[in-house]
Amino acid sequence: MKPSIDDVAEAAGVSRTTVSRVLNNRGYISQKTKDNVYKAMKEINYIPNDLARSLYNKRTNIIGLIVPKTSNPFYGELTFHIESVCASFGYKVLLCNSVNRMDKEEKYLEMLLRNQVDGVIVVTYNRGITNYHRENFPVVAIDHYLSEKIPVVGSDNYDGGKQATELLLKKGCQHIIHINGPSELETPANLRRKAYEDVMAKNGRTPITYEVSSSFDQLANRDVIGKLFDERPEVDGIFASDDLIAASVMAEAKKRQKDIPSRLKVVGYDGTETGQILLPELTTIHQPTDLIAKTALDILLKEIEGEFNDLPLETCLPVTLIEGGTT
Amino acid sequence: MKPSIDDVAEAAGVSRTTVSRVLNNRGYISQKTKDNVYKAMKEINYIPNDLARSLYNKRTNIIGLIVPKTSNPFYGELTFHIESVCASFGYKVLLCNSVNRMDKEEKYLEMLLRNQVDGVIVVTYNRGITNYHRENFPVVAIDHYLSEKIPVVGSDNYDGGKQATELLLKKGCQHIIHINGPSELETPANLRRKAYEDVMAKNGRTPITYEVSSSFDQLANRDVIGKLFDERPEVDGIFASDDLIAASVMAEAKKRQKDIPSRLKVVGYDGTETGQILLPELTTIHQPTDLIAKTALDILLKEIEGEFNDLPLETCLPVTLIEGGTT
DNA sequence: TACCATATGTCAATCGGTTGATATACTTTT
DNA sequence: AAAAGTATATCAACCGATTGACATATGGTA
Structure with missing residues (x-):
């Protein structure tokens, strides 16, 4: 059985509440107790259960990413940057390859909603999917128009x-x-x-x-x-x-x-x-896939924070001509 | 507020237990009630909370995937196939780009464990990471030796x-x-x-x-x-x-x-x-990235089902020579 | 008529955390 | 000595499901 917070409490000789306080840094806790609790966690190899936390907090810190195919070099690169930016903000990424198929995309989106993702970045899209239009549900589209309300990020x-x-x-x-x-x-x-x-x-x-x-x-x-x-x-x-x-x-x-x-x-x-x-x-x-990723996440985070007004509905990032030998 | 199972019960005029039974297809339920419940779910736009389910069931149906970089065409292709195979088995994928850095990989793995993933596929790796060796924790490595106990899948x-x-x-x-x-x-x-x-x-x-x-x-x-x-x-x-x-x-x-x-x-x-x-x-x-993906997941699923014995510890898949103009 | 399968309900425990309320100490400060 | 701040504990509700135990009502069948 995986150790739970109660096991940590027992090992450290404190109450469950205290352990939770240590974990979340709330209320008064002495350094000594903190050290004890951390030591106990190490000892019994405790890893907090984010499911339980998320259930209570109504926040998973997971975002859904729907791309056509990561095997395509453009989407693969975009996926890399999106995941990297997410990680730097403490977000995790549930990956979906829609292969540009509406049926798949629809199922994936429902899956993401069941998993209580905090938001979704869609690089593919099919307009007909109603779940995108759930009120105040954070969505950002990359290079695709979803609706008048959903911000689009793309290059120029x-x-x-x-x-x-x-x-x-x-x-x-x-x-x-x-x-x-x-x-x-x-x-x-x-x-x-x-x-x-x-x-x-x-x-x-x-x-x-x-x-x-x-x-x-x-x-x-x-x-x-x-x-x-x-x-x-x-x-x-x-x-x-x-x-x-x-x-x-x-x-x-x-x-x-x-x-x-x-x-x-x-x-x-x-x-x-x-x-x-x-x-x-x-x-x-x-x-600029890196910039696109960064910008998309910036906007998504605003939505997640509840700021649905004043969102930049269409962001156009600069492209660069790279001259090679084919011209 | 998102509708919960209780809202569905109310809307359908049945008990919470009945709704859960309909959702999970257990016990006796008449077709009429089933239809009613499904209708109610549609009406109030109900989407089950997989967090709560997973918490109780101790099963998330999520697997963690750690790759160096999806922007690399090989890993991007592998990621695509792994995600696709996972989806076909009802599994979801939490994506991690380790960039081959041990510190990142270690943090990612801890994150995956906190999120209670059912298993992990590692395409990158650093031997030193102890969390891989948690007892009976389902792990499959692709093209990297992690330890004597962890199955490796790769091509020949x-x-x-x-x-x-x-x-x-x-x-x-x-x-x-x-x-x-x-x-x-x-x-x-x-x-x-x-x-x-x-x-x-x-x-x-x-x-x-x-x-x-x-x-x-x-x-x-x-x-x-x-x-x-x-x-x-x-x-x-x-x-x-x-x-x-x-x-x-x-x-x-x-x-x-x-x-x-x-x-x-x-x-x-x-x-x-x-x-x-x-x-x-x-x-x-x-x-054969598709085969590698398929094989890795096959093995991982066995581990998830608790079969840790008789695992193929090293799987070697055939490669093909593609002759082009450079030879 | 008695019995059994079917259909549904109520209730409460459980999963693993978080949090507010309330209580009880011990230290400092005024 | 009283008040305020610090440190911890107990308890219970809550997040949104699942599930087993138990009760009840209906219909069909032996």
């Missing part, structure tokens, strides 16, 4: 799209095509496309966008890219909405012996550490 | 090292060098080095190993690689102990205009999905 997608497109223009591309993720996910990432279209229009070009069907089905993506090359042999600039797609574009170009950057220039998006190491030559737009 | 590192080295030999490399991670981490990954050395010896070659200091300090790694090229200009084959290092080798080789694969052949290790997409040309040894 419009600026990123603008920088990418402008770079391709500056480098002399005549036929620039954009590839983006499934547009039915209503994400601010769609602003990348908007920026692309605006910049193209402003320069008298016709924007063309190819859409990949799923964020995770690599084979399907390859098909779309193949189709793009087939249908638009004149293409000489591609702005892909993430680095994985950009990498696939590069692979396809290589297969078709279309030299990069001389005959085709490519710009990706995300600029994760992993991407920088594995594919350093790719020009990409870097998202 | 020896075979991987063997295949990599033999491939380089077969391809005609005369000066093959191995780069591996910090050897003070006593991991089965050191078997990759052992295999390399054995194969080299068997073929009458002198094994040379360079060691990178940290798994995560990319700049330091670059230094080691630079040093390698400086000191061993004759090198024409490198077996790196992970794909990130292999990528850095490739980058350095490019900088020095040492063409791959004609003048230098490179084999990496891990073969993550991300790696395959971002750097498809890299020849690498693929680890």
Whole structure:
């Protein structure tokens, strides 16, 4: 049997109340008693039961994190930073991989609520899920619109799209095509496309966008890219909405012996550490995942403290262009 | 106030016991009552409090997962699979990023114990941590030796090292060098080095190993690689102990205009999905992260069920050679 | 009619803590 | 010497469930 607070009390020869006071630093306790209690805890190998504490305190210090997939380098990096920031604030993280599936996401959210998490950070999302809209339930979304009331944190997608497109223009591309993720996910990432279209229009070009069907089905993506090359042999600039797609574009170009950057220039998006190491030559737009994590948690903590007014409903963090050899 | 089981009872016009019986499917309950209770739960938006349940049942259905960093593609992928398998068995995951630091790992483990996790999967590790050795506490290690009693799951590192080295030999490399991670981490990954050395010896070659200091300090790694090229200009084959290092080798080789694969052949290790997409040309040894996750959880569940005997203490899963253009 | 399975209720203990109320000392300070 | 501060104890309620013991009422069956 695991030792309980009563066992500590007995071992230290004090009352249960005193032990609790020592643990929580409340009321009057002499140093001697404190030492005794701590010694007793060591001796019997006592570890407090946070379940019992949380039940009484109505606070678990756990937050739920719903991401599409930690195996994706962007989400993996984001997850790392979110967990790290949480830990630095004494919060723990219950991890959920939704794979962008609404049914899973809904179940995960219910699970989180049953576990009395203090708040949720959603990096994936499906608008229809009603539990997100429980009154005064702390939620922060990253890069996805959940509702008018739920704060969104993300990077400056419009600026990123603008920088990418402008770079391709500056480098002399005549036929620039954009590839983006499934547009039915209503994400601010769609602003990348908007920026692309605006910049193209402003320069008298016709924007063309190819859409990949799923964020995770690599084979399907390859098909779309193949189709793009087939249908638009004149293409000489591609702005892909993430680095994985950009990498696939590069692979396809290589297969078709279309030299990069001389005959085709490519710009990706995300600029994760992993991407920088594995594919350093790719020009990409870097998202500050650490800052996104920090900001999201800042806002979430405010909500947890009950401050639901004056929340920054949309936070846009700066992106950086990283020029590699593909432009 | 959140609705409690008593609120449900009131709304459904039954007793608290009946509601609990409905929830847990015990004793005699008529279909009519069941329907009523479920209707009442819907109406008042009831969500059971798993804290209270867990406190009573002494079972949280939570497992702790300690990994170095989810931002690393291998660990991110492993984390994804572990969480997925857990979810399929009704388990939830508390995520910890130890960054391979013993102090953090120790604190995380204590946190997990306070939260009454049913078991822990450790992908990182530091032997000194005593809490791992609590009697009958379910722990499974992945790719790291914790103690003689704690089961380890990993891939066949020896075979991987063997295949990599033999491939380089077969391809005609005369000066093959191995780069591996910090050897003070006593991991089965050191078997990759052992295999390399054995194969080299068997073929009458002198094994040379360079060691990178940290798994995560990319700049330091670059230094080691630079040093390698400086000191061993004759090198024409490198077996790196992970794909990130292999990528850095490739980058350095490019900088020095040492063409791959004609003048230098490179084999990496891990073969993550991300790696395959971002750097498809890299020849690498693929680890079955999904299988590793599945196997680790299988063993952990047995421990959770109290079966501490007849545990497979060391599980070795098959690796696959993926040949790319770097050999 | 007696018996038994079914259906539900009441009550209280339990899980492992926290906390407020109240009491009782011993020390200091005024 | 009285008042105030310090240190600890006892007791019981509480957090939100689960569960066993026991009671009661209905319906079907032997």
